[in-house]
Amino acid sequence: MKITIQKAKLNCQINNAAHRTLDITAEQLVVRRGQAFLLTLEMSQPFTKGNPLSITVVTGSHPSETRGTRSVFGNPCPMWSSDVRAVWTYEIHSSSVLQRGSVTLAVTPAADAPVGKYFMSGNTGGGKDVSLGSLVVLFNPWCSEDWIYLADEQERQEYVMNEHGVIYTGASHYIQSMNWDYGQFEENMVDICLKLLDINPKHKRDAADDVSARCNPIYVSRVVSAMINCNGDRGVLLGRWDGDYSDGFRPSHWTGSADILSRWYQSDCHPVIYGQCWVFAAVMCTVLRFFGIPCRVVTNFDSAHDTDKSLTIDTFYGDDGVLPKGAKDSIWNFHVWVEAWMKRPDLKKDGSYDGWQVLDPTPQEISHHESGDVFCCGPAPVAAILQGHVNMKYDIPFVFSEVNADCVTWLVSADGSKKKIQCDTRRVGEQISTKSVGSNARNNITHLYKNSEGSFKERAAYKQAVNRMNSEEEVCEPDMGKGGQPEVKMMFQEERKPQSGQDILLALNLHSEDCVDRTLSIHVNIQAMRYTGIPAKTIQTYPQDKKLQRGKVYGKYMLDCDSLKVSAVAKDKQSPEHIYMAEMDIVLQDPPISISVLGQARQYREMTVEVVFENPVNETLRNCYLTISGSGLLRNSIEQRFQEVLPGSRVQTRITLTPYKSGLRTLLADFDCSAFKDIKGSCTIDVKPYTGYFF
Incomplete structure (x- = not known):
């Protein structure tokens, strides 16, 4: 009598615990590729190891062995052609009771299998396949053959398993921490994250190619980066920065990703309104950690937005020190993105660009690629950014500018003429921060992106970046007076820590670096600012040093703004060509x-x-x-x-x-x-x- 499969048991509780997915669900089989799971089959009669038994797994609507989306394996062993990809295997497990017809298989998904939902079937020799159920396959940072393998267990616990995190905001000298709930193991995340992949535009254009490419974390991370924002697709979040959030939620309202992703999924994939950079990054971190890709949220303070890829940020001020609206380039108080850990053999086989990769889902600039133009950024190797290798994939010039652009400040006179008054090679890219492994302490990782400011290596990397971009921009050199120092130094100094609803007290200190007497005409200006470096409102302008007034002056502007910018422009009355400037961003501390x-x-x-x-x-x-x-x-x-x-x-x-x-x-x-x-x-x-x- 022919042996038939009577029943299949997926052992979800045991398997999910072994694959570290039990926190997601115990009702559905969720495994990591490159690691065996146990599948128990109850046969109609006793079974021997020589009996035929083949297993077939398929994913996507166009399964193919050459695309890695279909695998047939078992006894007899198939004769695979050379172009077959992602081959699964099984062994008969020692817990089997063959004489009773109970066969437990240790099934190992290929370490390069596409992630996603699979359907399994079995065959004992001839006849129709018997359905064995479904499973979800994820990336595996515990598997050394996986491109996202991470060797350190503490880092795996932090960057894959930790459902909670800390995101840094504020300004480089007012760093604030905000707890965030990633919630990547909430039960509905299985359906949400798989849906996010299935409705991406690349899947709609070519479903077979898209599902096949999901074996590659470079591809998957790029798709997720594009799908977190809704620009050009049915993505998760709509961004808004103008202060009007009356028809949705303020970006600062959110405290976790699960609520946002659930709202998107339950609304038939209509975007949730609204998000800004830290929200986009945090939601992306949730999705990547669900799929098993190690990742962390990173904040770059004084982050440049270089719109023309010149690697230089031009900032313009009026005679009164007012920063005008509508400037093309800007310096954000902070910008938040994601780093994901993966190999980059597409760039260099020796591993030079392996490791942390920048991914930025905030829709700032279009990423140009042969597969189409999309609002995503990365993955950009941090190692390439450090060395100024801006001609590598993906979007490295933009990220390099964010952390290491030179900043040129111009004074625009009433007649429209411009004068360069300051060149700063150190301002951009400060206190690049992420949560530490195993604690909530802030980890300063600026050294991973650039060498010490002003050092030979840092300037060499900048010059190399300019050369690789074939940029005609001159390398910035600070404007100095005699002896290599500015003739006059101006600096704002706080007299006490600024708190919301309380007076802000500042002093403007001026110091002459030489023995020349000067009469200076000084304009001090106060503007309410969005964190993107865009002024929302000029609050007051003073023709001389003066303390800021009480909260009633600035309070009404700060509900929709993130900081105050205080700037001062001083002109030497005897030598009007000598112009000096100081500015300071003030972030108000909220009550506890x-x-x-x-x-x-x-x-x-x-x-x-x-x-x-x-x-x-x-x-x-x-x-x-x-x-x-x-x-x-x-x-x-x-x-x-x-x-x-x-x-x-x-x-x-x-x-x-x-x-x-x-x-x-x-x-x-x-x-x-x-x-x-x-x-x-x-x-x-x-x-x-x-x-x-x-x-």
Whole structure:
């Protein structure tokens, strides 16, 4: 009698635990390529190792062995042609009970198999294949044959497994940290992330080629970069920077990626409104970590936006020190992107460009490529950026400018004439930061992008970049007076740390570097700025040194802005050609929110947290909203509304929740009101695992 397959068992609990995907689901088989999983088949009669048994796996709508999207393997061993890709294998596992017809196979997906959803079938020799179920295959940073292999276990835990992170914002001398909930292991992430791949424009143009290319993390990361923004496709987020968010959510509202991705998926892939750079980057980090690609969110302070690929940023000021709107180039207070870890054999076989790659999903500039023009950026090897190798793939000139462009400052007179007053080779690309491995400490990784500012190696890399771009731009040399130093030094100095709702006190210090007496005409200007370096409003202009006024002067402008720019232009009355300038970006510190846990936190057990916010300003806060979220703690965010909070009084509320995942979890709070927008607070909660009973 012929042996037939009666039943298949996918062993989801055991396999997902072994493949580190159990946090995603125990109901669906999710495995990592290059690593075996156990498949148990119940046969109609006893089975021997010599009996025929072949397994077929397919992915996509046009499965093909030559494309790596179909594999047939087993006994008898197929005779594969030389052009067959992504060959799977199996061995009969020692746990099999063959005399009872129970056959357990250790099935190993190819280490270069395309990621995505597969369907399995089996055949015991002749007749129709029997369906064995489906599985999802991910990249495997634990497999040395995988292009995204990462050797260090602590780094794998941080850059693949950690569902929580820290994103840095503010300014280079006002670095602020913001907790973010990536939530890549929330159960609906399987459907969401696979959907994101399936609706990308490349899939619609050529589905067979797109699915086949998913074996390559370079390709997948590039697709994800394009799909996080909705420019030119049905991507996740719509960006907006003009301050008007009345028909959606302010970018600063978000505290995690899962809510954004779920809204996109549940709305039939209509974009979520709105996002800005840190939101785009954080959502991309979630998707890449889900697929198994090690990645981290990186912030570059004083980040240049070079629109003409000249590797030089031109900034223009009026006679009064006012920064005009509409300049093509700009320097952002900060810009946030993603680094992903992968090999780059497409650039050089010796591994010179392997390792961290910059990927930027914020839709700034179009990336030109033979497969089409899309709003994505990267992957750009950090090693190439360091060396000024800007002629490599992908988009390296743009990223190089972000971290190491030279900055030229011009003064535009009333008659339209321009005078170069400053050339700065050090301003752009400061305090490049990411979260440390295993802690929330900030890790300064500027040295990975460029050598010490002004050093021979740094200037050599810049000159090489200019040469490789065939740029006609002159290499910037700082304008100096006699002896190689500016004749007059001007610098703003804080007299105390700036806080929202409180006075800001600054002093403008001037110092002559020589023995010449000078009479200076000084204009001090204050502008409300967006973090992208674009002025929103000129608040005040002073013809002399003067302290900034109380919060009532700037407060109404800061609801939709991120910082204040204070600039001063000084002209030597005796020598009008001598012009000096100083500027300073001021980021106001938000008042704190405190979150405390009342009692012990245990999985599947109800617990209580207390949130407290005190009104620090001398005005009543109205339209107050408190939003609480946290993956593993709350499946949906909780929102509470408070009509008003009087001056000096406090909001104090208790919230009940039931954690559904154990381990260290982060609870996030967002407080929004008439005077402050999206004040953040967070608390780390150690959730004890479920034991079947409670004390």
